[in-house]
Every structure is written in structure tokens, then in C-alpha cells.
Amino acid sequence: MQFTTSVLALLSSAAIANAGFVTFWTLDDVTRTIYFTSNEERFPMEPVTVSSAEKTTVEFADGYVGNFYAVPEGDGPQDAMLGEVKFGGWGEMTYFDVSAIVNANDKNNVKQMWPADSQTPMSGCEVFPCDNAYYLWDDVQTKVTTEDHLITTLGEGSPGIHFA
Structure with missing residues (x-):
């Protein structure tokens, strides 16, 4: 029984280590709801409310493929x-991008995304339109990182970070 408990603990810790995280950073005074849509509905997630009162970090399942949007x-x-x-x-890489394919006129919600530690590469724009977002089905804009924690800005304003 002790062996089984140890193996289960090891597997649980491995699952946690491979999870992904997105920290939502609201740059203005608008409270938003974040909606999540996983491909093939494999990883259903409840909406989350975020505001400028604090940054909100959401955990995603290992292997999560999908998107989120804010309103x-x-x-x-x-x-x-x-x-x-x-x-x-x-x-075991993380792939990400800001996509304007569904609604390129939404310029006040999801704005930029980048890895939390290295802060590079960055996808998206402080001011739309820009050449660093995904606009057409064949755009080559997907970014990749070894990190499993991303930052996503929401709303009007600047995070005060200079991206190369």
C-alpha cells in the first residue's frame, strides 16, 4: 500500500508540474469576465472574473489546447x-498567440501575451492594429516558449515593459 501511495503522489506532482498558467493583468478599471473554450471540449473551464484590483492566475490542464477571451x-x-x-x-513547449480572426474590432480586451519569466516572445499589441497578432488563417504569428506560465494583458494601458 505504501508503494501505491508513493507512486500516486509522484504522478500527482508530475501532473501539477506540467500544468499551464495564465496570469491576467488588467490595465484599466474595467471588470471583465474571461471565457474559456478548449478544443473538442476536452478541458471544460468555468468563466473567471478579473479586475485591476489584483492580477489573477488561472491554471490550465496539461495538454490544454484552446482559447480564451474577455468581455x-x-x-x-x-x-x-x-x-x-x-x-x-x-x-513539451507552450504555443500561444493573440488572435484577431474572430473580431479584429475588439481592441479593449485581450491585448498582449508573453512568457512570465523571460518576457519574450510577445504576441499582440498595445494599440491595434499591429503586425504582431494573428489576423488571417495562414498568418505565421504563433509564438513558442519552454515556459508554462504566460502573462495576458487586458484593457487600455501599457504594462510598462519594453519588448524587443
């Missing part, structure tokens, strides 16, 4: 700028 609180689900992610992809 002002009370507006309900709708077409919006997307943050797209794949945690635990090829080579």
Missing part, C-alpha cells in the same frame, strides 16, 4: 479578441 462584466459571451494557447505541445 466587460455583464456582457455575456460574444465574439472577441482571442488568446490562444497550447500547453504541453510538441517537445
Whole structure:
């Protein structure tokens, strides 16, 4: 029994270590609801409310592939700028981008994404439009990192970080 408990503890810790995280950083005074859509509905997630009162970190399952979008609180689900992610992809890498394919006119919700530690590469824009977002189905804009923690900015303002 002790061996079984040790193996289960090891497997549990490995699962936690491979999970992905996105920290939502609201740059203005708008409270927003974040909606999540996983590919093939494999990893359902409940909406999360975020505000400028504090940064909010959300955990994603290892292997999560899908997107999220933000809308002002009370507006309900709708077409919006997307943050797209794949945690635990090829080579255990994290793939991500800001996508304007669904609604390129949404310029006040999801804005930029980058790895939390290295802060590079960055996807998205402080001011839309820009040449660092995904606009067409064949755009080559997906970014990749070895990190499993991303930062996503929401709303008007600047994070005060200079990206190379």
C-alpha cells in the first residue's frame, strides 16, 4: 500500500508540474469576465472574473489546447479578441498567440501575451492594429516558449515593459 501511495503522489506532482498558467493583468478599471473554450471540449473551464484590483492566475490542464477571451462584466459571451494557447505541445513547449480572426474590432480586451519569466516572445499589441497578432488563417504569428506560465494583458494601458 505504501508503494501505491508513493507512486500516486509522484504522478500527482508530475501532473501539477506540467500544468499551464495564465496570469491576467488588467490595465484599466474595467471588470471583465474571461471565457474559456478548449478544443473538442476536452478541458471544460468555468468563466473567471478579473479586475485591476489584483492580477489573477488561472491554471490550465496539461495538454490544454484552446482559447480564451474577455468581455466587460455583464456582457455575456460574444465574439472577441482571442488568446490562444497550447500547453504541453510538441517537445513539451507552450504555443500561444493573440488572435484577431474572430473580431479584429475588439481592441479593449485581450491585448498582449508573453512568457512570465523571460518576457519574450510577445504576441499582440498595445494599440491595434499591429503586425504582431494573428489576423488571417495562414498568418505565421504563433509564438513558442519552454515556459508554462504566460502573462495576458487586458484593457487600455501599457504594462510598462519594453519588448524587443
